[in-house]
Structure formats: structure tokens, C-alpha cells
Amino acid sequence: MSESHITTKGQSAANDAVLAVNCPTCQKSVSWTSASLFRPFCCERCKLIDLGEWASESHRIAGSDDDNDLMSEDAQY
Ligand SMILES: [Zn+2]
Secondary structure, three states, rough: OOOOOOOOOOOOOHOOOOEEEEOOOOOOEEEEEHHHOOOOOOHHHHHHHHOHHHHHHHHOOOHOOOOOOOOHOOOOO
């Protein structure tokens, strides 16, 4: 009266897999979990870049308008 031994194979490891996507901006791998607030982006910065916010924020960095005062400083002589 011996039962046939039960083979427990076929354990699916797929349960552990975390869906991941690549950040559209920097191509970094981002886990698709609730912890990734900015998914599919890796961070807020990448999200802003994609939205075009980054461009409008940084276009001021280039070029300095303060050079206009060169003449007035020399006039002190
Ligand atoms: Zn990114």
C-alpha cells in the first residue's frame, strides 16, 4: 500500500518577477511598483524633462544680461 511519491515540480518563479520599464528620458531601468512615484520615469527630473518643463526652466542659465554694466563702471574714472 504505497502511494506513488508525489513530485512537486513546476514551482513558478514568475511570481517573484517585478515588471520593469525603461525611463523614456535616460533609459534607466525602473521597477513598476508603487514605490516608483514617477514611473515610467526614474525620477521627477526625467519626468519634467520629458514634459518640456526642463527646457523652459533652464533656458535662462545660458547668457548673462549683467554684462551690460561694464560701461557704467568704467565711467567712474
Ligand atoms: Zn530617468
